[in-house]
Amino acid sequence: MAAVFSxxxxxxxxxxxxxxxxxxxxxxxxxxxxxxxxxxIKAWIVLGPSAGEVIGSDNNRGCxxxxxxxxxxxxxxIANRKxxxxxxxxxxxxxxxxxxxxxxxxxxxxxQTELAVFVQNVQQFNWDNDFLNIxxxxxxxxxxxxxxxxxxxPQCSSNRPYIIINDGGWESGSGHNSPIWRLTFRHEFAHYxxxxxxxxxxxxxxxxxxxxxxxxxxxxxxVMVVPSSEQIEITTRVRNGTWNLP
Amino acid sequence: MSRFTLFLFVFVTLGKPMTxxxxxxxxxxxxxxxxxxxxxxxxxxxxxxxxxxxxxxITSRGDRAVISTLFEIVESGKCKIIGPLALPVLCEKADPxxxxxxxxxxxxxxxxxxxxxxxxxxxxxxxxxxxxxxxFIDQGASQIVAILEDVRPLFDLLVEFMACDRIxxxxxxxxxxxxxxxxxxxxxxxxxxxxxxxxxxxPTHFAPDRFEWLFGPEDIPTLRKLVRAxxxxxxxxxxxxxxxxxxxxxEGAIPDVRAFxxxxxxxxxxxxxxAKLYAFRITLQHPTxxxxxxxRGGVWNGWSRVWAMERALDYKIDKAKxxxxxxxxxxxxxxxxxxxxxELYKLKQRAIExxxxxxxxxxxxxxxxxxxITP
Numbered sequence: 001m002a003a004v005f006s007x008x009x010x011x012x013x014x015x016x017x018x019x020x021x022x023x024x025x026x027x028x029x030x031x032x033x034x035x036x037x038x039x040x041i042k043a044w045i046v047l048g049p050s051a052g053e054v055i056g057s058d059n060n061r062g063c064x065x066x067x068x069x070x071x072x073x074x075x076x077x078i079a080n081r082k083x084x085x086x087x088x089x090x091x092x093x094x095x096x097x098x099x100x101x102x103x104x105x106x107x108x109x110x111x112q113t114e115l116a117v118f119v120q121n122v123q124q125f126n127w128d129n130d131f132l133n134i135x136x137x138x139x140x141x142x143x144x145x146x147x148x149x150x151x152x153x154p155q156c157s158s159n160r161p162y163i164i165i166n167d168g169g170w171e172s173g174s175g176h177n178s179p180i181w182r183l184t185f186r187h188e189f190a191h192y193x194x195x196x197x198x199x200x201x202x203x204x205x206x207x208x209x210x211x212x213x214x215x216x217x218x219x220x221x222x223v224m225v226v227p228s229s230e231q232i233e234i235t236t237r238v239r240n241g242t243w244n245l246p
Numbered sequence: 247m248s249r250f251t252l253f254l255f256v257f258v259t260l261g262k263p264m265t266x267x268x269x270x271x272x273x274x275x276x277x278x279x280x281x282x283x284x285x286x287x288x289x290x291x292x293x294x295x296x297x298x299x300x301x302x303x304i305t306s307r308g309d310r311a312v313i314s315t316l317f318e319i320v321e322s323g324k325c326k327i328i329g330p331l332a333l334p335v336l337c338e339k340a341d342p343x344x345x346x347x348x349x350x351x352x353x354x355x356x357x358x359x360x361x362x363x364x365x366x367x368x369x370x371x372x373x374x375x376x377x378x379x380x381x382f383i384d385q386g387a388s389q390i391v392a393i394l395e396d397v398r399p400l401f402d403l404l405v406e407f408m409a410c411d412r413i414x415x416x417x418x419x420x421x422x423x424x425x426x427x428x429x430x431x432x433x434x435x436x437x438x439x440x441x442x443x444x445x446x447x448x449p450t451h452f453a454p455d456r457f458e459w460l461f462g463p464e465d466i467p468t469l470r471k472l473v474r475a476x477x478x479x480x481x482x483x484x485x486x487x488x489x490x491x492x493x494x495x496x497e498g499a500i501p502d503v504r505a506f507x508x509x510x511x512x513x514x515x516x517x518x519x520x521a522k523l524y525a526f527r528i529t530l531q532h533p534t535x536x537x538x539x540x541x542r543g544g545v546w547n548g549w550s551r552v553w554a555m556e557r558a559l560d561y562k563i564d565k566a567k568x569x570x571x572x573x574x575x576x577x578x579x580x581x582x583x584x585x586x587x588x589e590l591y592k593l594k595q596r597a598i599e600x601x602x603x604x605x606x607x608x609x610x611x612x613x614x615x616x617x618x619i620t621p
Binding site for chain 2: 051104109146166212219
């Protein structure tokens with residue numbers, strides 16, 4: 001007994017234990033699991049093709065949002081998570097942010113690219129299975145139309161779900177409408193969590209008419225309420241882990 | 247006219263509104279009830295949509311009874327849910343007089359919105375005008391533009407709408423307003439006048455889609471003034487005009503635009519490269535055969551191939567030659583750059599519309615995989 005618990009042996013055991021704990025800590029556990037209520041987010045900051053682009057530059061052909069604006073996106077989503085589901089946890093740290101470049105944006109002229117091209121050139125190569133992937137972009141258009149943001153439905157069988165948020169500068173503007181873009185982000189997040197098309201009582205586009213007390217109004221969502229009926233649905237999906245599945 | 251015929255005439259004339267409303271009369275009554283409500287349940291919303299769909303199907307444009315009823319519903323319900331929903335059907339059924347009244351009504355809302363100012367003001371959380379303006383720009387305006395006796399009030403409304411805070415609206419609505427000015431079936435001189443007004447109002451913006459096609463060589467002197475002193479400062483230099491001059495192939499614009507780019511770099515492209523990229527479309531037109539060389543080659547330059555094809559048609563280059571250039575590009579060069587496949591798909595679509603390609607040309611060039619996207 002005395003030999004087993006000698007100081008040397010004890011320290012040896014402790015060292016091994018500590019070593020094991022450090023090794024386990026280095027491998028981020030997969031958190032996308034049913035029943036956890038946890039939604040981990042990975043933010044991709046999509047810059048233009050030129051070497052000189054950095055986060056927050058007004059001259060970027062890609063995303064122009066500053067780090068302060070991105071932090072505000074993060075803070076607001078996390079602070080308002082309970083409005084989506086009482087049991088939801090969002091994890092999103094600076095370590096979960098990565099800068100990438102989109103070669104399909106022209107370096108001069110109209111600052112624009114198409115979603116199909118963005119997915120082909122950028123999104124399919126920059127994706128993390130363990131996370132909800134959010135792409136902060138400049139002006140990714142859908143069939144040549146502007147969108148504030150877009151949520152890809154998981155029923156696209158060849159793609160994982162993701163959200164795109166444009167910076168609001170469109171082809172030529174400044175791109176710092178961040179207070180409203182944070183509202184857009186929450187609107188898209190609601191689409192992502194709800195994940196339905198043509199499900200009554202909403203119209204086929206998942207949006208509800210303006211002036212409805214619902215986060216899914218299509219014009220700038222002044223009303224940021226997630227109604228209780230939808231909160232219940234979101235809570236169920238998050239708990240069952242079905243919110244990211246068809 | 248015999249008495250019987252007279253009787254029949256009176257019966258039909260008087261009976262027509264009754265017959266027309268015999269079935270939907272209850273629907274209209276119900277629509278009015280729903281329009282008065284501030285809150286509406288989802289089944290009631292569905293019901294209202296069905297009534298509006300039915301009205302759209304069974305009534306004719308110019309039906310005064312329909313117009314008058316819908317006008318009342320829209321005006322009294324504009325700050326509620328059903329009023330804005332009814333606006334597109336009202337526009338669909340409007341006669342010229344009603345169309346003018348609709349424009350006046352929406353123009354008032356746009357003016358109110360401009361007076362309110364930026365949406366970030368803390369003391370304002372609701373903008374009543376937005377729900378009415380949105381369906382008008384989205385659908386209504388295009389339904390009445392062809393029947394308006396005077397289109398200028400509508401175009402004035404669109405220009406004023408473009409100056410509203412864009413972030414209050416669905417993102418593509420300003421584009422719809424621009425496209426209506428660019429492509430509606432309105433006299434070219436009027437469309438050009440308003441296009442010029444818009445590009446002057448937003449000098450730091452590039453020309454909206456299809457604006458360049460409104461202008462011709464006769465407009466070069468006017469456009470050149472917008473890129474020369476005193477309009478050569480960052481606040482006044484008109485990129486829309488520069489874009490249009492490039493489209494027109496104006497070599498005379500190159501020195502002014504180049505000087506501006508070198509003095510005030512934009513983006514992160516080196517100024518010399520940006521100047522060269524600006525001049526690209528101009529140099530492709532001297533001589534015009536360079537347009538075909540570009541189409542058939544493997545260079546990617548900011549989605550310019552569709553433009554080059556349309557410009558080649560403008561120059562009356564033989565469609566068969568243009569077709570040959572497209573097919574050669576597809577066969578030999580489409581994999582020279584990752585963006586060329588998508589550009590070729592867009593080129594094929596437009597080329598078929600314009601009769602340059604046949605529908606069965608390039609059968610392997612297809613739409614990218616469809617993704618369901620929810621904006």
